[in-house]
Amino acid sequence: xxxxxxxxxxxxxxxxxxxxxxxxxxxxxxxxxxxxxxxxxxxxxxxxxxxxxxxxxxxxxxxxxxxxxxxxxxxxxxxxxxxxxxxxxxxxxxxxxxxxxxxxxxxxxxxxxxxxxxxxxxxxxxxxxxxxxxxxxxxxxxxxxxxxxxxxxxxxxxxxxxxxxxxxxxxxxxxxxxxxxxxxxxxxxxxxxxxxxxxxxxxxxxxxxxxxxxxxxxxxxxxxxxxxxxxxxxxxxxxxxxxxxxxxxxxxxxxxxxxxxxxxxxxxxxxxxxxxxxxxxxxxxxxxxxxxx
Numbered sequence: 001x002x003x004x005x006x007x008x009x010x011x012x013x014x015x016x017x018x019x020x021x022x023x024x025x026x027x028x029x030x031x032x033x034x035x036x037x038x039x040x041x042x043x044x045x046x047x048x049x050x051x052x053x054x055x056x057x058x059x060x061x062x063x064x065x066x067x068x069x070x071x072x073x074x075x076x077x078x079x080x081x082x083x084x085x086x087x088x089x090x091x092x093x094x095x096x097x098x099x100x101x102x103x104x105x106x107x108x109x110x111x112x113x114x115x116x117x118x119x120x121x122x123x124x125x126x127x128x129x130x131x132x133x134x135x136x137x138x139x140x141x142x143x144x145x146x147x148x149x150x151x152x153x154x155x156x157x158x159x160x161x162x163x164x165x166x167x168x169x170x171x172x173x174x175x176x177x178x179x180x181x182x183x184x185x186x187x188x189x190x191x192x193x194x195x196x197x198x199x200x201x202x203x204x205x206x207x208x209x210x211x212x213x214x215x216x217x218x219x220x221x222x223x224x225x226x227x228x229x230x231x232x233x234x235x236x237x238x239x240x241x242x243x244x245x246x247x248x249x250x251x252x253x254x255x256x257x258x259x260x261x262x263x264x265x266x267x268x269x270x271x272x273x274x275x276x277x278x279x280x281x282x283x284x285x286x287x288x289x290x291x292x293x
Contacts, residue, residue, distance in 0.1 A: 005268040013088050014267060017095055018277060024145070025101075026280040033123055033248050034096055034103035036089055037110040043194040043230060043237060098259040099281070100252035104244060112136040112241035122248045125166065132193065134169050135184050135238045141167050176207055184238045185216045188231060195228040254281050 002012040024030040096103050106113035114126035115138035126138035133141040144162045173180060189206040191197025201209070213219050216231060228234070256278050263269035 005266075009267070010088070011267050011269070013084065014091060014095060014263070014269075017092055018099075018263070021096075021099065021101065022277050022280055026284040029284070030145075031251060032101060032127070033117065034092075034101065035110045035114045035117070036093070036103060036105050038105060038107045041108055041194075041237060043233060047193045094262055095259075097252075098255045098262060100254050102249035102251055104246065104248065107244055108242045109136070111138075113243050114138065115141075116241075116243040117248060131167075131187075132238075134167065134172070135180075135187055135192075136241055137169070137180060137239075139169050141169075143167070177211060178207065181235070181239065182210050182215065184235055186210050187238075188216060188227070188234055189223075192234065194234045194237070195230065198223060198226055254278060 002010045003015055005011050021032065024032060093103060104113060104117070109132070111126065111128050111130050111132045114123070114128065115133050115136035117123045118126045118138045118140060125140040125142045126133040126136075127142045127145045129143050131141075143165050145164055169180070173183060176183070178186065186203070186206040188195060189198050189201050189209065190203055209219070209223075210216070216224075216227065219227070259278065260271070260274055263274050264271050
């Protein structure tokens, strides 16, 4: 079961946000800028429906596993049923504001907004597990920025330990012998959040084919016939996504009173735990910024 307060409201997301973010700030001098997703584009509706159906299936399998006393299966299915609701997002914004950590509301895809901030030089890199950040043009992206993290693999029913990794867009394009536009075409062949891939074509084959064809526009008839009718719209969305041009808010000081009021008084966090967070942040105050994500 997820962590909850005395009123039955989930607090797991707040617990993870507070303690992981504090660790980045206090232990590693990493100053994050959070980006929140806006409304998804119409292109993504089919993928959203698929995810909802998958969550519902996992929820039913979770309940069956719990009834059967199958703890391992129940845990794996519980991980797949988690989702971030609108109230959770608003609560996260309250906590970030209390911590003095800047955040931006994206008009659409968060990865696109983060990529734009990295392109503009407002941040050092876009932090995401989603390779879409590179398709959106992030010059540099960091994956698994939790310092010590695990990734759940639904198809295998297990988790694996992962370490932070940095991907440079220019270096990877040079290594692959592709332009960014061609990389987008590779992604469309393999499959994106906006379309299913072409059956039988994986990443290596897709790179080889785009090198050969130069563009999906030059793909042979049998491939063109199975490509989505929205290819041009998908390309346009990756290459010119809707983003906010507002400046990144400056980092502020910790509002200790607001933090205690929200976490302890409203959400039942132990006062001692929040006190430790505040003390760690006090010690970290005044450091120079070395990494923005």
